[in-house]
Amino acid sequence: MRFQFPQPKPSEITNEHLFKTRRSLIKSLGVGAAALTFPNLLQAVDKCPSSGIQIPDPGLPITPKRAATGYNNYYEFSTDKEAVRILAQALTLSPWQISITGQVEQPLQLDVDEIRKQCEEERLYRFRCVEGWSMVVPWLGVSLSDILKKAKPLSSAKFVRFSSIVNLEEMIGQRRPTLEWPYTEGLRIDEAMHPLTILATGMYGQSLPPQNGAPLRLIVPWKYGFKSIKAIQKIELLEQQPVSSWQAILPNEYGFYANVNPKVAHPRWSQSREVPLGQTKKRPTLMFNGYEEQVASLYSGMDLSKHF
Amino acid sequence: MKLSLFDWFNRHNGWFRILVFSISLIPAALLLLDFQRNQLGFNPFEALITRTGFWAMVFLLITLAITPLRRWLNYLCKLAKLKYGKRLADWNFLIKARRMLGLFSFFYLCWHAGIYLHLEADWSLSWFLQDLADRPFLSAAAVAWLFSCLLAITSPQLARKKMGRHWRHLHRLMYPLCVLAVAHALMEPRTTEYLAVAFAIITAILLLHRLLARFIKSFYRPDDTGLEAKR
Numbered sequence: 001m002r003f004q005f006p007q008p009k010p011s012e013i014t015n016e017h018l019f020k021t022r023r024s025l026i027k028s029l030g031v032g033a034a035a036l037t038f039p040n041l042l043q044a045v046d047k048c049p050s051s052g053i054q055i056p057d058p059g060l061p062i063t064p065k066r067a068a069t070g071y072n073n074y075y076e077f078s079t080d081k082e083a084v085r086i087l088a089q090a091l092t093l094s095p096w097q098i099s100i101t102g103q104v105e106q107p108l109q110l111d112v113d114e115i116r117k118q119c120e121e122e123r124l125y126r127f128r129c130v131e132g133w134s135m136v137v138p139w140l141g142v143s144l145s146d147i148l149k150k151a152k153p154l155s156s157a158k159f160v161r162f163s164s165i166v167n168l169e170e171m172i173g174q175r176r177p178t179l180e181w182p183y184t185e186g187l188r189i190d191e192a193m194h195p196l197t198i199l200a201t202g203m204y205g206q207s208l209p210p211q212n213g214a215p216l217r218l219i220v221p222w223k224y225g226f227k228s229i230k231a232i233q234k235i236e237l238l239e240q241q242p243v244s245s246w247q248a249i250l251p252n253e254y255g256f257y258a259n260v261n262p263k264v265a266h267p268r269w270s271q272s273r274e275v276p277l278g279q280t281k282k283r284p285t286l287m288f289n290g291y292e293e294q295v296a297s298l299y300s301g302m303d304l305s306k307h308f
Numbered sequence: 309m310k311l312s313l314f315d316w317f318n319r320h321n322g323w324f325r326i327l328v329f330s331i332s333l334i335p336a337a338l339l340l341l342d343f344q345r346n347q348l349g350f351n352p353f354e355a356l357i358t359r360t361g362f363w364a365m366v367f368l369l370i371t372l373a374i375t376p377l378r379r380w381l382n383y384l385c386k387l388a389k390l391k392y393g394k395r396l397a398d399w400n401f402l403i404k405a406r407r408m409l410g411l412f413s414f415f416y417l418c419w420h421a422g423i424y425l426h427l428e429a430d431w432s433l434s435w436f437l438q439d440l441a442d443r444p445f446l447s448a449a450a451v452a453w454l455f456s457c458l459l460a461i462t463s464p465q466l467a468r469k470k471m472g473r474h475w476r477h478l479h480r481l482m483y484p485l486c487v488l489a490v491a492h493a494l495m496e497p498r499t500t501e502y503l504a505v506a507f508a509i510i511t512a513i514l515l516l517h518r519l520l521a522r523f524i525k526s527f528y529r530p531d532d533t534g535l536e537a538k539r
Contacts, residue, residue: 071350082350133351268495270442272435273428275353282353282428 053195058126063135065204067277072211075178076171088210090170096215102237103157112215116201118142128260128289130224134274139219140202145193157237160192162229179245185229186242222291224258255308260289264305312392317401328405332412335363360420367413374406376517414460445495452488455481486511
């Protein structure tokens with residue numbers, strides 16, 4: 001039997017970004033002291049608005065970090081889930097620019113660090129892979145709507161397309177034509193603006209490891225994991241519905257919406273159960289991955305077995 | 309006259325069977341050890357189901373391979389002009405272990421099916437029926453499991469004696485059983501595809517041997533089935 005060190009909860013671990021900027025934190029403490037004397041200054045320091053949404057409790061223990069960062073689907077590196085962790089270390093993460101273009105008033109070029117400086121907050125989400133496994137991960141991230149609003153989307157923007165990168169030097173899985181590179185994904189604008197949708201920059205209180213999509217990935221907790229595109233470089237707002245990578249290659253198996261739905265089976269397997277990583281027994285999968293209350297209204301009147 | 313290893317095994321085949329029995333238990337022991345030590349990886353469910361399925365398949369194919377193997381080894385020994393092994397009967401000890409190998413395949417299959425029924429279907433009949441409808445490769449598995457049960461139940465010497473020639477007819481189910489098992493592996497979306505293809509090729513070769521032996525006169529030998537395996 002091996003001894004296991006007691007693991008602190010992710011929320012107890014000091015955020016890596018906060019740790020690195022602890023000196024400015026001390027400075028801001030000084031500001032806080034000043035704010036005691038000038039109370040209205042305090043509001044200026046607290047610039048993060050609350051997302052105003054009740055995030056449901058995942059109802060499951062947090063997945064061990066070792067599993068969440070050691071069992072990854074990232075075909076840019078390998079189709080072997082456990083090889084990705086090693087191969088992805090080759091990716092150069094900095095500098096990393098993200099562009100927001102298309103149907104926007106003000107096209108933007110953002111640095112990842114700028115996004116990190118936004119209101120990075122912890123979100124404990126369920127994550128359900130289309131293959132039938134799931135996890136519960138404390139992500140760190142910013143609300144996607146906050147970022148998109150900076151570019152001032154036009155009313156003609158109906159969809160959002162996200163693209164990752166092509167880097168044959170470092171992403172060795174891209175040398176094989178498993179998918180069309182770069183990997184792209186899409187959301188409807190109301191899905192992208194939904195308060196549950198975040199751009200994650202970290203997990204388990206630390207920056208995102210390369211195998212989990214560093215430096216920046218999408219997290220849409222009520223959709224299958226492949227929608228949550230990793231290593232985003234381009235965000236385009238479009239008038240027409242884009243075609244995502246998986247949809248392009250296997251349109252009868254992977255739809256544009258890819259909402260977690262236990263009642264709609266994948267053509268080759270059932271989606272009604274899932275196995276949480278690290279556990280042996282399967283559990284029932286929940287409608288919209290347990291976020292039905294928050295997102296069901298987005299799809300009212302739609303035939304979900306047709307728009308899978 | 310010096311005794312070869314074959315001769316020795318043919319005369320004391322109990323030892324050969326003990327050897328095969330111990331080797332066949334190794335995968336099960338390793339699986340239990342890994343399970344007990346929490347070494348099944350990040351997705352233990354997947355590891356349990358794929359490893360038991362893999363071993364059920366391997367033992368099934370070894371069982372299917374005994375008769376052709378005996379013929380091929382006999383042929384090779386003749387070609388190489390070896391002193392021993394030139395007679396088909398020199399390899400009879402392989403047949404003595406065949407039933408045990410088949411039962412080991414059934415043993416691993418029971419684990420495989422039990423893991424599915426307990427950890428995935430949760431012993432719910434309605435769930436199982438729904439799953440059968442959702443996943444075509446499960447129907448192949450269900451039929452294959454029924455066949456294996458029939459073969460396992462009728463495997464004792466007593467059943468064989470009581471059933472007479474019906475026993476031989478029934479045990480030809482082995483061939484469709486192998487085809488179903490391979491179909492199951494090929495249709496399963498998440499196994500390593502190459503492995504399933506390798507199983508399929510091996511099965512095809514072994515079944516082709518039977519076809520040739522059955523329909524081409526020069527390949528046919530009455531003692532080929534192993535049922536008349538006497539010295």
